[in-house]
Amino acid sequence: xxxxxxxxxxxxxxxxxxxxEEAARILRREAETGDPAHVxxxxxxxxxxxxxxxxxxxxxxxxxxxxxxxxxxxxxRSVDSLLVQAERCGHRGxxxxxxxxxxxxxxxxxxxxxxxxDDEFRHGVERRVQATLxxxxxxxxxxxxxxxxxxxxxxxxxxxxxxxxERRRAIRYADPVLxxxxxxxxxxxxxxxxxxxxxxxxxxxxxxxxxxxxxxxxHCPDIPETAGPxxxxxxxxxxxxxxxxxxxxxxHAVALSFPDIxxxxxxxxxxxxxxxxxxxxxx
Numbered sequence: 001x002x003x004x005x006x007x008x009x010x011x012x013x014x015x016x017x018x019x020x021e022e023a024a025r026i027l028r029r030e031a032e033t034g035d036p037a038h039v040x041x042x043x044x045x046x047x048x049x050x051x052x053x054x055x056x057x058x059x060x061x062x063x064x065x066x067x068x069x070x071x072x073x074x075x076x077r078s079v080d081s082l083l084v085q086a087e088r089c090g091h092r093g094x095x096x097x098x099x100x101x102x103x104x105x106x107x108x109x110x111x112x113x114x115x116x117x118d119d120e121f122r123h124g125v126e127r128r129v130q131a132t133l134x135x136x137x138x139x140x141x142x143x144x145x146x147x148x149x150x151x152x153x154x155x156x157x158x159x160x161x162x163x164x165x166e167r168r169r170a171i172r173y174a175d176p177v178l179x180x181x182x183x184x185x186x187x188x189x190x191x192x193x194x195x196x197x198x199x200x201x202x203x204x205x206x207x208x209x210x211x212x213x214x215x216x217x218x219h220c221p222d223i224p225e226t227a228g229p230x231x232x233x234x235x236x237x238x239x240x241x242x243x244x245x246x247x248x249x250x251x252h253a254v255a256l257s258f259p260d261i262x263x264x265x266x267x268x269x270x271x272x273x274x275x276x277x278x279x280x281x282x283x
Contacts, residue, residue, distance in 0.1 A: 009054065012054050013054060013055070013056055016049065016052055016054060016055050016056075017055075017056070017059060019049055020046065020049055020050065020055070020059070020063050023042070023045060023046040023049060024046065024063060024066055024067070024070075026042060027039065027042045027043060027046060027066075027067060027070050028066075028070050030042055030074075031070040031071065031073050031074040031077075032073075032077075034074065035078075036071070036074040036075050036078050036108060036111070039070065039071055039074040040071060043067045043070070043071050046063065046067050047064070047067065050063055050064060068115055068116060069116075071115050072112055072115035072116055072117055075108045075109075075111045075112035075115065075117075076112050076117060076121060078105075078108045079105050079108050079109050079112060079125055082101050082102075082104055082105035082108065083101075083102075083105050083125070083128050083129070083132060085101050086098045086101035086102050086105065086132050087128075087131075087132050089101060090132055090133075098132065102129060102132065102133075105125075105129070106129075109122075109125050120259035120260065123241075123259065123260065124259065124260040127260065127263055131263075171193060171281055172191040172192065172193045172198075172281065172282040173191060173192055173193065173279040173280060173281055173282060174190070174191050174280055174281070174282040175279065175280040176220055176221075176222040176272070176277055176279065177189055177221075177222075178192055178197070178218055178219065178220050178268070179218070179219045179220070179221055180197060180199050180201075180216055180217070180218060181216065181217040181219075182199070182201070182214055182215075182216050182217075183207075183214055183215065185201060185205075185206075187199045187200050187201040187254075188200050190251065190253055191282045192265070193265070194258075194262050194265045194266060194269075195257065195258055195262070196242070196245070196255065196256050196257040196258055197216075197218075197242070197255070197256045198248070198251070198253050198254075198255050198256075199253060199254050199255075199256060200252065200253055201252075201253065201254045202249075202252050203247035203248065203249050203252070203253070203254055204249070206244075206247065206254050208244045209244065209247075210244050210245065210246065210247060211243065211244060212243065212244045213241065213242070213243050213244075214241075214242060214243075214244070214256075215239055215240075215241055215242075216239065216240045216241075216242050216256070217237065217238070217239055217240075218237045218238065218239075218240055218264050218265070218268065219235045219236070219237035219268075220236065220237065220268050220271070220272065220277075222272075222275070222277055223235075223236050223268070223271045223272060223275050223277065224275060236267060236268060236271040237264060237267070237268060238264045238267065239264070240258060240262050240264045240265075241258070241259060242256040242257060242258055242259075243256065243257050243258075243259070244256060245257045
């Protein structure tokens, strides 16, 4: 084989890069709407191009990562679509159809995880699957009624804490006031929703910066305690992961966002309804 000079090699590299860029554009377009299996086939074609000996190694790593991101997005979108269809089957009482769709969704879910999907996606899907399994033609609880709305939010699962931007996509309520225990500190809500909370905690005394992740315990003092198997009183509420999205010194408050629609908050809202408590939206 004749040895290429520097100019010939540069031209070949440029040609290979142009082909890779075009393949990546097609892959991205298909990943937004196409079948994940077709996206995988396109990704394999791009991978073959990247293995060409003359392809610049640094750029090859960049294209491999892009391909992985696009494949992951395709499977995440497919999981969302399949779960929405499964939820609809559950509402119609079609358990066979629902279970077939859930099986396919779980397969695509596993592939999304192998491609690097994060814990927020994993937890959100697990909750949706549980809600879908509780859906029936004869009765749908409050948690499941909210599940169908998640389609609109699945690809933007909560505010992105690192940039400090808080995105409101749910009605905020000022009353009743909730009790929030955050890693040893107790506060109360200024407002709350299924997506997040504004908590009466002085930012200067708060140990977490914007983007920080913490575990909360949420309860509503106005909801009567329920009796458990041991006949002891049990508070309605539970634990919830949240991110810090804003420190608000003017209101002496901390804004927290949930990674997904909070099932703890949905449980609390259901308990409020059962107790005859009507939440008041923030004015």
